[in-house]
Amino acid sequence: MSGGVDSAVAAARAAAAGYDVTGVHLALSRNPQTYRSGARGCCTLEDARDARRAADVIGIPFYVWDMAERFHEDVVDDFVAEYAAGRTPNPCLRCNEKIKFAAVLDRALALGFDAVVTGHHARLGADGLLRRSVDLGKDQSYVLAVLTREQLDHSIFPLGDSTKADVRAEAARRDLAVADKPDSHDICFIADGDTRGFLHGKLGATPGDIVDATTGEVVGTHEGAYAYTVGQRRGLDLRRPAADGRPRYVLSITPVTNTVTVGPAEALEVDRVYGERPVWTGGSVPAADVECEVQLRAHGAPVPATVRVEDGRLVASLHRPARGIAAGQAVVAYRPDPAGDVVLGSATIATTERAGAAGSPASGGTH
């Protein structure tokens, strides 16, 4: 229970359904004041209080579990290391994979609980399939697709059939004070939302060049290649405009040479995506090519694709090119379904390419 409206309503629904529910708030920082200090986010003492009050109103026991060390190692350190390696991590996904449905779930199972209930917006029905929420704007199946079959078998997502508006209305009906609490959007462990500043504090200044992919010219400098994301256009501060006057985007980040490469929008286009460490939510590895849709970033639009397994990697051949695909993000394969698109599996994006144009700018290069 983060202290937000979703987990409060999820807990209330689980209790109402007859489960014996115990509320758990995760302490993710040894010093809560060092993380977010406003009303948003998930880590403050105020949020812990909101979660406690929700548990009071629902009528369930409530405890704070200390996951600060695990969170720091598995999520925060990983986040910094990924950026340092030129990739763009998704810390919420990592937190689900390593904390909420691993450290918390393992502890809960050991203590005799059966499952972890969360307020994620995704559907997990009796058929065991993970599907998008009915509220596509709030759908969080993308950050849950990393869960294994075993993890999903011990997970309950009571909100998947409801829109966010329904959840808020229900919270108000249940007298939960968090009914009107603003959504959290930013990364919970970056207090002011300034990711670049956070990374700068962790990794220090490492000045380097910004190079134009077309001409090979140095067109600017940066204070650390880690601060850039493939597809980024703003904040490049380039000294010279491109010859054709068109905007330039970050095409790749090369940590070895500390170089950020920029170029025109069309150079961002990729149509093949290679993913490492695939997880097949259905439990079995696809034997043949699968026609499906893939989502390549949080809140990204799905793209039709053919997915297959090759040397233990997930390979997605996109039916139409996608732009700004960053290594470190997840590629999630969905099977379109009128009852809610079904998650087939996911993997961490390692490399991308434009088919027939080997050596063209690949996000993050090869790692």
Next chain:
Amino acid sequence: MPTPIRLFDAAFWTGRRVEDRYRPDRLDAMTYLDHAATTPMLPEALDAYVATARELGNASSLHAPGRYARRRVEESRERIAAALGARPSEVIFTSGGTESDNLAVKGIFWARRAVDPARTRIIASAVEHHAVLDSVEWLVRHEGATVTWLPVDGVGRVEVDALRVALDEYGDEVALATVMWANNEVGTVQPVAELAGLCAGRGVPLHTDAVQAVSQVPVDFAGSGAAALTVTGHKLGGPVGVGALVLGRDVECTPLLHGGGQERDVRSGTLDVPGIVAFATAVEIAVKGRAEYAARVGSIRDALVAGVREAVPGAVLNGDPIDRLPGNAHFSFPGCEGDALLLLLDAQGIACSTGSACSAGVAQPSHVLLAMGADDDRARSSLRFTLGHTSTPGEVDALVAALPAAVERARRAGAVRAARA
């Protein structure tokens, strides 16, 4: 929403929703093993509180209602002084243990340093309550204090020789020493009179936090030789929010709170007349009945210790096996996490503690256990059971019945944590 899945632990969990069953006003229906956190008010103290709360008057006013209120305060002061072996003028009413500890440590430090700027050293035991510990550390950080921590032995008893050495080495620069009368976590009773004697020999005032001791072991302020002593209401059957610092007549103490000049000008603030009357009632009853209480509660505690040892072979009793508070039993359960055990026992309607409470709800390994030489795992695996005036043998039976299953689950959780460490 799927229907509830099969509960593989059905016997343990089903139908036991603790929040649904809990009745805060039904002491007889709960297993409350956390009297060191707070203990129920004595009926006489509650009656005294309610009766006095109906009466009007600010004890500092000069008119009849004020004089009446003041009379109730002074009668209470005399009762408490008599019960604790102090003079009435030595009883300074405060809001409780934390304030009394802060006032003693900071106030005596400031007053002694004002007289002699060389006196900036504090001698403190390593097992003090956070109200003392954090006050000392605040003085180190903000007031240039230095500190000598007195080590404890394996059962949590302060090493007297360490005080002797510290006084020999630093005697002329010591502002005060502070050693609790009895430890709030492991229950070990400290040799306060011996420590106070050493301090007195060097002209050093000794403060002692006797919050857990009064009502459980004999406490005589004058006889102990201490310069200041902390006592609070809610640990002995009085209300929460009222306590006292017993401060020797000749001990200078700079106030924390400035204002109306109440309480010898050491502690300003309108006096809480009903709280003080109820506090005095509780102190008087607790001290008068102490020997009988210690025998009765001590025998239930002994049964608890024996029962826990039988139910959980391998459980380790922490603290002094003999010289301890009669209501205290403190164990380490190897392989378990204390907070997991607490959760599991709570689900069975059994209330206990992992030690001293913590602000953010995140358990830190106990500094008391660590000072006693325990490693991090043993410190985290500990659980405190404390008995009080309402305790019954039936509560011990409930604990002993629930403990094996809880320990088994907590060990599983501990194994999960160890495997990932």
